[in-house]
Amino acid sequence: MNSPASGSTESRSFDLLDERIRRWIWREGWTELRDAQERAVPALIDADRDVIIAAATAAGKTEAAFLPILSNLLRDGRCVGSVLYVSPLKALINDQWSRLEQLCESLDIPVTGWHGDVSAGRKQRFLKHSTGVLLITPESLEALFVNRGASLATIFSTLRYVVVDELHAFIGAERGMQLQSLMARVDHVCGRAVPRVGLSATLGDMQLAARFLRARAKQPVEIIESGSAGQELKVLIKGFVETGARLDFDLAPGERPALEDDVPGSTLEVASQIYRALRGSNNLIFPNSRRLVENYASLLRRACERDGYPNEFWPHHGSLSKELREETERALKAGDRPASAVCTTTLELGIDIGAVKSVAQIGPPPSVASLRQRLGRSGRRKGEAAILRCYCVEAELRDDSDLSDRLREGLVQSVAMVRLLLKRWFEPPRAGGLHPSTLVQQILSIIAERGGATAIDLWQTLVVDGPFDTIDKPTFAAILRSLGSRDLIVQEQGGLLLHGVAGERLVNHYAFYASFSSDDEFSVIAGNRHLGSLPVSHPLTPGQSIIFAGQRWRVEDVDAEKKSVFVHPDRGGAPPVFDGAGARVHDEVRREMHRVLAETEPVAFLDARAQMLLDEARRYFASSNLATQSIFVAGSSVMLATWSGDWLNDALVVLLRAQGLDAWNQGPAVSVRASGTGTVRDVLQRIATMTASETTAALQTIQNVDNEKWDWTLPDDVKRTAYASLRLDLAGAVAEARRLSMGMSA
DNA sequence: GACCTGCTGCGGACTG
Numbered sequence: 001m002n003s004p005a006s007g008s009t010e011s012r013s014f015d016l017l018d019e020r021i022r023r024w025i026w027r028e029g030w031t032e033l034r035d036a037q038e039r040a041v042p043a044l045i046d047a048d049r050d051v052i053i054a055a056a057t058a059a060g061k062t063e064a065a066f067l068p069i070l071s072n073l074l075r076d077g078r079c080v081g082s083v084l085y086v087s088p089l090k091a092l093i094n095d096q097w098s099r100l101e102q103l104c105e106s107l108d109i110p111v112t113g114w115h116g117d118v119s120a121g122r123k124q125r126f127l128k129h130s131t132g133v134l135l136i137t138p139e140s141l142e143a144l145f146v147n148r149g150a151s152l153a154t155i156f157s158t159l160r161y162v163v164v165d166e167l168h169a170f171i172g173a174e175r176g177m178q179l180q181s182l183m184a185r186v187d188h189v190c191g192r193a194v195p196r197v198g199l200s201a202t203l204g205d206m207q208l209a210a211r212f213l214r215a216r217a218k219q220p221v222e223i224i225e226s227g228s229a230g231q232e233l234k235v236l237i238k239g240f241v242e243t244g245a246r247l248d249f250d251l252a253p254g255e256r257p258a259l260e261d262d263v264p265g266s267t268l269e270v271a272s273q274i275y276r277a278l279r280g281s282n283n284l285i286f287p288n289s290r291r292l293v294e295n296y297a298s299l300l301r302r303a304c305e306r307d308g309y310p311n312e313f314w315p316h317h318g319s320l321s322k323e324l325r326e327e328t329e330r331a332l333k334a335g336d337r338p339a340s341a342v343c344t345t346t347l348e349l350g351i352d353i354g355a356v357k358s359v360a361q362i363g364p365p366p367s368v369a370s371l372r373q374r375l376g377r378s379g380r381r382k383g384e385a386a387i388l389r390c391y392c393v394e395a396e397l398r399d400d401s402d403l404s405d406r407l408r409e410g411l412v413q414s415v416a417m418v419r420l421l422l423k424r425w426f427e428p429p430r431a432g433g434l435h436p437s438t439l440v441q442q443i444l445s446i447i448a449e450r451g452g453a454t455a456i457d458l459w460q461t462l463v464v465d466g467p468f469d470t471i472d473k474p475t476f477a478a479i480l481r482s483l484g485s486r487d488l489i490v491q492e493q494g495g496l497l498l499h500g501v502a503g504e505r506l507v508n509h510y511a512f513y514a515s516f517s518s519d520d521e522f523s524v525i526a527g528n529r530h531l532g533s534l535p536v537s538h539p540l541t542p543g544q545s546i547i548f549a550g551q552r553w554r555v556e557d558v559d560a561e562k563k564s565v566f567v568h569p570d571r572g573g574a575p576p577v578f579d580g581a582g583a584r585v586h587d588e589v590r591r592e593m594h595r596v597l598a599e600t601e602p603v604a605f606l607d608a609r610a611q612m613l614l615d616e617a618r619r620y621f622a623s624s625n626l627a628t629q630s631i632f633v634a635g636s637s638v639m640l641a642t643w644s645g646d647w648l649n650d651a652l653v654v655l656l657r658a659q660g661l662d663a664w665n666q667g668p669a670v671s672v673r674a675s676g677t678g679t680v681r682d683v684l685q686r687i688a689t690m691t692a693s694e695t696t697a698a699l700q701t702i703q704n705v706d707n708e709k710w711d712w713t714l715p716d717d718v719k720r721t722a723y724a725s726l727r728l729d730l731a732g733a734v735a736e737a738r739r740l741s742m743g744m745s746a
Numbered sequence: 747g748a749c750c751t752g753c754t755g756c757g758g759a760c761t762g
Contacts, residue, residue, distance in 0.1 A: 088751060116753050139752045147754065175751070289748060318750060345749045366748060510753045518752085583748050 013041035018071040020107050025067075036226040037064040043222050044068035044197065047160045050214050052167070052198040052206065055226035056376075061199045062096060062165075064224075066133075069161055069197075070109060073132075079109045082156070084186070085135045085163040086179060090115045091351045092165065093135045100133055109133065114140050130155045138179045139513040142445060145185060146507060149449030152189045159194050162186060164213070166349065167198035171212045172429030174708055177438040178515035180212065180467035185446070188461055193218075202373060204428050212431070215467065232385035233375070235418055237603075238273070239411060239610030240393040242266040263295060266393040271299040274360055277389065279304070279312055282332060282355065283340040284377055287362040288583070290317045290344055294547045296362070297342040301551075315549060316343035319521065320532040324549055329353060348373050358387035364413040365390075366583035369426040371417055390414050394613050402666075403639060407597065408617040409667055411610060413585070415603055416592035427586045430647075434725045436479060436718050437708035438515045439468050443480070444488065444499065444507050452496040455480060475718060482715045517709035523564045524548055534565065587645035587732075590668060594643040597621040630740055631677055638680045640670040642736055651724075651733035655690070658698035659683045681741055688738035695730045699723070 013033060014022065025033075033041075036055040043051045045068040055061050073079045087093050097113040104111045110132035114123055116139070126134060127148075136144075145152065162183055170176035187193050196213050203209045210221035242264055274285060274296070287293055293315050300313035314328035325346070331339035332353045341347055348370060359378045365371040371388075379386035392411040395401065420426070442462055447453050459476060462468050471479075480497070483489045487500035499507060506512055521533035531549050546553055546567070554570035596603070597618055602611055621627065630641045642649055649665040656663035661683055662673040674680050690698075699705075699720040706712055707726065711719050724730060 090752080120755085137752065140754095142752095143754060169751085173751090346751095348750085370749090508754090510755085513754080514752045516751070518750095 011038065013038045016041050016045050016071070017067055018074040018107075020074060021067055021071055024103060024106060034060045034064070034226075036061060036224055037067060039224045039226070040064040041068045041071075043224060044161075045072055047072050047195050049219060050196045050198075050210075050217065050221040051224065052200070052203070052209055052213060052221055053224045053226075054200055054203045054206065054209075055224075056201055059201075059226055061201070062099060065163055065197055065199060066100065066103070069163070070104065070107060070133075072160060073109060074107060079107070079131055081158045081160045082131050083133045083161045083163060084141075084156075084159060085133060085165065086138060086141065087135065087165045088137070088169045088175065089166075089349075089351070090117060090137060093137065095352060096165070097135055100135075104133065111135070116140065127151070127155065131158060138175055138182060138515075141182050142178065142513040142515075143510075145182065146445055146448045146512065149451065152449070156186060156190050156194075159186070159190055161195050161197055163197045163199065165199045167200040167209060167213070168202045168429065169349065171209065172431045172433060174435055174438050174515045176212065177433075177435040177467055178441065180215075181438070181442045181462060183214075184461065184466040185449070188465065201376070202369065202426075204426060208428065208431055215469065231379060233422070234385050234387045235390075235422075235605040236388070236607060237390040237392060237411070237414055237418065237605055237610050238607045239613045240266045240269055240391065241609070241613070242393050242395050263299070267295060268299065270362060270391045270393065271296055271303070273391070274362075274389075275300055275303045278340055278358065278360065279309070280338050281340075281357040282335075282338060283358045283360060284347055284356050284374065285313075285340060285342045285360040285362070286344070286365075286374060287342065288344075288364075288366065290319055292362065293317050293342050293344060294549075298547050298551065300340075300342065310337065312338050312340055314339060314341050316341045316346055318344065318346055319534055320549055321530050323530075324532060332356075345370065347377070353377070358389060361388065361390045361414075363392065364410050365417055367427050367586065368417050368420045368589065371421055372426050375421075388418070390418070392610065392613075397616075403634065403669060404667055406617065406620045407668060408613050409593075411613055412593050412596050412617060413589065415596050415606070415614065416589055418605065419596070420589065420592055425588065427588075430726070432725055434470055434722045435708065436468075436471065436475075436714055436722050437710040439471065439479065440483065440488075440710035440713050441512070441515055442466070442468075443483065444503055444512070447489065447497055447499055447503075448507050452492070452498045454495050455497065458497070478715045479718060482718075483713055486713055488713060515709065521563070522558075523562075524553075524567060525564055526553065526567050526569070531567075584646040585667070587648065590643045590645055593668065594627075598627050630743075631680070633677060634671075636673065636675065638672045638674045638677050639666075640672065640680070640684075640740055641668060642670060642740075643668055644732065644736060645729070647727065647729035648732040648736060651695075651728040651730045652687075652736060654702060654728065655687045655695065655698050655730075655733055655737070656683060658701045659686060684737045684741035687734060688741050690734055692730075695734065696721070696724075 011033060036053055036059050040051065040053055043049065044065065053061050053064050069083055073081045087096065093113050093115055097111060100111045112122060112126040112132065112134050114126065114134060114136040164170065164179065170179050183196060198209060198213045206223050206225065210223065213221055285296065287296055297313055297315035301311050304311045304313065314331050316325055316328045328341050329351065332341055335354060347353060356378045359374050375386050375388055392414050394408050394411055395405045397405060439462060443458055446458060446461060463471055463476065480489065484491065486502060488503035489497050490500045491497055524531040524534050534548065546555065552570050553567035555565060555567055557566040600618065603614060606614060626641060632639055642652065646665060649670050652670050653663045653665050656672060664671055672680050702720065702723065705719050705723040707723055
């Protein structure tokens, strides 16, 4: 069938679908099944294998999975089976629920959304009749295991598929480990391997994704990869120099500059250019922090006010209340007048926000993968190009400017990332993390589910059948002892493990279900209105002014006990201070940066000022022999130009420090405090011959290794190994030390 | 000098 309307028999897949679903397709007026849908039907219809569907965002992945799955459910005449659909976002569950409900209503298949915002009544209804489609988050699924362990076998008795949406969002993350464990526990409860289906638009390595979906598979995972038509991309990178000058941006007559005291001139210049280029259409603007989102949203809103337009620029980030975020989403979706969002990664994936004309990136993107995801939001209409504008601010050079400024690091990183994007490369997920923190959560959860478990049971489910297969028996035993010493678990006479008093208390609180931790935040309240939450590290004081939700406020009162900040509108304001570490750059990006600097041809997508800045950086790169020289003296430091990613650089820093040198990661280079290169070369030679156990010993020097939610419960060495598995490339650092000490070029 | 995700059961008061 290329055309169901014509009754053509070209499509075997169409004929395989249940008659009621064929009628639905007919009614919808589809003229053909998309490529991914055509291929997914025979793979899924018999529920006899695992499948990955990788296709572009608009290629109809949900239907590709659900048309054959629902056909299977209808086989017995009426629906007696069930499907478990797991999604990383509540908003996505709500979107998918409306789409599926529209289809399933006519098929008499119940569709149940299940997450924290869904009423207990709806959940009860599913528990009574556990058939149809259950759309759920990993956290709510965890809660089912903890609270309804005894009825799980009944609930999942007719389960035919487990579908995981946005598969890429789970790989390499704590939530991914949790999800893999939950899928293994579903199989255990069902007493059989329930077929798994993974959906994603951004998978690079299909084999990695297949191993994530089912490790140690008896039969291979079937992979359906549907290439997207190459979409045209228009890119422009604009350069700016921070001179410290201030622009007369938006002052009303007689108004005293207020923001200008806090905002650099380049920010005003970037805001002013964005305003001119984007006002009048729908766009997404990505500064790299919530603080900058607030700054730009406030400036752009005031520019609209100044010119007498209704506001077109709306902030969107994770600290804003659900209501304020929905206001922004509604403005974007409405389509009756122009609206742009100034946002963080909250608008990078998931929810449908309608057509977006262009994407503006302020400062270097956090990663190529993220840039790719952001661009996927633009030019979705047929025949329209995706448009990307990057705004890069560089410092004015002085005699004491550092390497990063002289090499125009931010600009060069943006150029490198855009070039990698055009080559269709992006960072693979780092799947080697051990995540013993999540193992602790799963141990406590299984004890709750089964009303107690032996060490052997836990070992079998979590390590032999589950995702924690890099944990050996002595380590597993050490973790159990560590949990015992903290009263999280106790052992009965017969060997059965139960919760201790402390364990009982933690598992019985709803905060247990999430595998990841989050910081303490203060509620920001204006009058009766909850504006959102603010992660506060330095406590706020009454009288202080802040920018929040794109507007300026003065702090009236702070209630530390209730974690609330009471504010009222104000004219002045410094943006709220957010803490956190920087984005981590991949090896390949740093190598591409080296190539960008070593070449001499102009880069096609730079404006005149950006090209000038790049030329400057290239001249410095050439005159300092950076193409061939890896070790050199700069002031009171010795620079080691590794041109490697932050995992390798951080590991090299750990190894240098363990040898008594003061070192730190400076991006393209590692900097060591030393007067000459002699000592540094000697130490590099020593590091170059280190064995794995010697590098492991160096981990002892790291001060703070508590990274994930349950790390505080783990033995010290397990914690350090876990830290290294997530954040350090120790083997790479040893190899780099060898290269550096032999005087080879990058 | 970063970002994001998620969260139950139960008792008691109240309503129709």
